Amino acid sequence: MRRLMTDVLELPKDLVLDLPRVTLIGNVQITLENHRGVILYTDSNVRVAVARGEIVIAGEKLVLRSILHDEIIVDGTINSVSYIG
Amino acid sequence: MLFERIFLLLVGYLSIRFQGRRVERFINLCLQEEIPVWDIYTTRNGMVVGKTSITGFKQMRLVARRSGVRVRIIRRRGLPFLLARLWKRTAFVCGAFLFILSLYVLGSIVWFVEVKGNEEVPTATVLQAAAELGLRPGVYRKHLVPSHLSRSLAIKLPELSWVGVEMKGSCAVIEVVEKQLVTRKEKPFGHVVAAKSGVITKIVATHGKAMVKAGDTVEQGQILISGAFSADEDAEVRYVHAEGITEANIWYDGIATSSKQRVAQVRTGRQVISEVLVLGDKELVFAGPAAPPFMLYEEDCQDLPLFWRDIGLAVEHRRRIYFEVVEEMQSVSLEEAAAEAARAAEELALAKLPEAVEPTATHFREELLPDQNTVRVQAIIETVESIGEFVALVAE
Numbered sequence: 001m002r003r004l005m006t007d008v009l010e011l012p013k014d015l016v017l018d019l020p021r022v023t024l025i026g027n028v029q030i031t032l033e034n035h036r037g038v039i040l041y042t043d044s045n046v047r048v049a050v051a052r053g054e055i056v057i058a059g060e061k062l063v064l065r066s067i068l069h070d071e072i073i074v075d076g077t078i079n080s081v082s083y084i085g
Numbered sequence: 086m087l088f089e090r091i092f093l094l095l096v097g098y099l100s101i102r103f104q105g106r107r108v109e110r111f112i113n114l115c116l117q118e119e120i121p122v123w124d125i126y127t128t129r130n131g132m133v134v135g136k137t138s139i140t141g142f143k144q145m146r147l148v149a150r151r152s153g154v155r156v157r158i159i160r161r162r163g164l165p166f167l168l169a170r171l172w173k174r175t176a177f178v179c180g181a182f183l184f185i186l187s188l189y190v191l192g193s194i195v196w197f198v199e200v201k202g203n204e205e206v207p208t209a210t211v212l213q214a215a216a217e218l219g220l221r222p223g224v225y226r227k228h229l230v231p232s233h234l235s236r237s238l239a240i241k242l243p244e245l246s247w248v249g250v251e252m253k254g255s256c257a258v259i260e261v262v263e264k265q266l267v268t269r270k271e272k273p274f275g276h277v278v279a280a281k282s283g284v285i286t287k288i289v290a291t292h293g294k295a296m297v298k299a300g301d302t303v304e305q306g307q308i309l310i311s312g313a314f315s316a317d318e319d320a321e322v323r324y325v326h327a328e329g330i331t332e333a334n335i336w337y338d339g340i341a342t343s344s345k346q347r348v349a350q351v352r353t354g355r356q357v358i359s360e361v362l363v364l365g366d367k368e369l370v371f372a373g374p375a376a377p378p379f380m381l382y383e384e385d386c387q388d389l390p391l392f393w394r395d396i397g398l399a400v401e402h403r404r405r406i407y408f409e410v411v412e413e414m415q416s417v418s419l420e421e422a423a424a425e426a427a428r429a430a431e432e433l434a435l436a437k438l439p440e441a442v443e444p445t446a447t448h449f450r451e452e453l454l455p456d457q458n459t460v461r462v463q464a465i466i467e468t469v470e471s472i473g474e475f476v477a478l479v480a481e
Contacts, residue, residue, distance in 0.1 A: 004118070038113055039109055039114075041133070043126060043127030063124060066124075067112060067115070067122060067123065067125070076126075
């Protein structure tokens with residue numbers, strides 16, 4: 001229902017539907033906005049909880065560069081980003 | 086980015102190490118409590134390290150307990166830690182404090198007093214007056230009020246029309262504007278005499294008494310406006326500095342002659358060119374004859390400087406053209422000869438005119454000489470000029 005409205009009226013989905021926004025820069029940096037906390041952190045695997053599921057970032061030497069209330073920036077060598085929900 | 090890092094270094098931050106099982110819970114709790122934490126990564130040994138602020142660390146200890154994580158400080162970076170270390174060095178701290186104190190004290194004392202803008206009044210006078218009012222080297226700046234000083238100084242030194250006192254750091258600058266005393270130069274007594282002979286066209290005496298009137302013929306040296314006169318026959322003689330407008334008609338003449346029959350030099354058309362190199366005084370002929378082959382000749386010299394890539398050489402190339410000339414009897418009419426003479430005479434007369442004076446009229450007088458051949462013409466140019474010249478009276 002809400003999906004339809006955002007489509008037709010072209011409203012920003014991440015605001016209306018409370019979805020996360022993932023910005024991946026090459027395989028070097030990933031910015032995750034609108035998250036609900038860190039589930040798992042190791043240097044090869046980072047799991048972040050989001051509205052309807054979780055986002056898994058797999059790679060090497062992952063560093064949580066900055067954790068803010070609504071934004072997480074992960075640096076390192078990123079091999080894959082997946083959404084599990 | 087860079088600013089952030091500088092800011093962090095200023096404020097100070099800590100590198101810490103978390104050890105425990107539920108690192109993620111710890112991170113989430115930090116997030117909730119709004120404890121800033123960043124640069125979290127796993128080291129080669131398997132430790133999880135990160136950075137946080139000093140206040141953040143203190144808040145973290147409670148949170149750590151709740152999530153079962155032990156937090157340890159690895160490194161302290163930032164200005165607050167440096168200061169803390171410095172603080173322990175008493176001598177350094179005392180020195181720094183004394184330094185700042187002496188800077189402040191020395192800066193609030195007037196060290197130099199300068200005077201600007203004075204030409205007649207000596208600087209020492211101004212400085213002394215200022216010192217009497219309280220402005221001298223060694224005085225506290227706080228005790229001086231520049232506006233009061235300006236007014237007092239102006240009052241104290243009447244030769245100054247305006248005084249400005251300005252504090253430039255430790256230097257007091259007194260700017261001074263002096264009163265312009267207008268002195269009336271005494272004009273000497275004397276007459277206005279004629280510098281040249283002529284006929285007066287206009288005479289107006291602004292000071293003194295006119296001795297001639299328009300139409301009078303005056304000679305050089307004659308008094309035109311007198312500076313010594315008396316109102317009456319018997320009254321005392323008064324002396325003034327004579328002044329006025331004196332204009333007169335002046336004549337300039339020039340005489341020239343010309344003949345009806347005369348010998349003239351005419352070019353035949355034959356010419357010989359000789360090229361010469363000139364080195365200083367010496368001439369070296371390298372083409373053409375050294376001496377002209379004609380009996381009578383006219384010479385035309387052309388100097389061609391030699392250049393080598395824009396630089397003039399010391400050697401000059403001179404070209405001499407010799408024109409063969411014969412003498413011929415030329416016969417012209419009387420009118421032509423007269424005209425020639427008239428032209429020459431006029432030029433001579435014009436040459437005598439002073440600068441910027443225009444002739445008002447030109448007359449010619451022709452005269453045929455007794456030999457019936459030569460004509461003499463006199464050109465007379467009339468002008469109107471101001472002929473007055475001031476001559477001071479010599480005291481007797």
